[in-house]
Amino acid sequence: MKIDTILIASDHAGFEMKEQIKEYLRAKFDFQIIDLGANDAKTSVDYPDFAHSLAKKIDDKTYGVLICGTGIGISIAANRHEGVRAALCHNVDTAILAREHNDANVIAFGARVIDLDLAKEMLKAFFTTQFAGGRHENRVKKIETKG
Numbered sequence: 001m002k003i004d005t006i007l008i009a010s011d012h013a014g015f016e017m018k019e020q021i022k023e024y025l026r027a028k029f030d031f032q033i034i035d036l037g038a039n040d041a042k043t044s045v046d047y048p049d050f051a052h053s054l055a056k057k058i059d060d061k062t063y064g065v066l067i068c069g070t071g072i073g074i075s076i077a078a079n080r081h082e083g084v085r086a087a088l089c090h091n092v093d094t095a096i097l098a099r100e101h102n103d104a105n106v107i108a109f110g111a112r113v114i115d116l117d118l119a120k121e122m123l124k125a126f127f128t129t130q131f132a133g134g135r136h137e138n139r140v141k142k143i144e145t146k147g
C-alpha cells in the first residue's frame with residue numbers, strides 16, 4: 001500500500017475531532033492531508049455531501065477518513081461509490097481487519113461514540129496495516145460485483 005494523500009471530511013458533529021485528527025496525521029505520517037470540510041461545528045450540514053465529495057476523489061494512492069456523529073451515515077453514503085470500501089470502525093481490531101481482510105481505503109468513525117485517543121490508535125493501525133490478499137482477494141472483488 002503506497003498512500004500519497006489522505007482526504008478527510010466530516011459533518012458538523014465530527015468537526016472538532018477532524019481538526020485534531022488532521023494535526024495527528026500531519027505529525028505521524030508523511031501524507032498530504034486534504035480537508036474537504038465541514039468548516040465549523042456550529043453550522044448544521046448534511047453528512048452525505050461530505051461523504052460523496054471524498055468518495056469521488058478516492059483512487060489507488062488516495063485514502064480517506066470520514067467522521068460524523070456515529071460514523072454510520074457517512075460510511076453508508078461513501079460506500080455508494082464504486083471503488084470505495086469505507087469501513088466503520090469502533091476499535092483497533094476493526095481498523096486492522098478492515099485493512100487486512102477488506103482492503104478498506106476509507107476509515108469512518110463517530111465523534112460521539114469514540115474518543116480522540118482511540119481514534120488516533122485506530123488511524124495508526126489502519127494506515128500501517130497491509131491488505132493480506134490471498135483468500136481475501138476474491139472476496140474483495142465480489143464487493144464490486146453488482147449481484
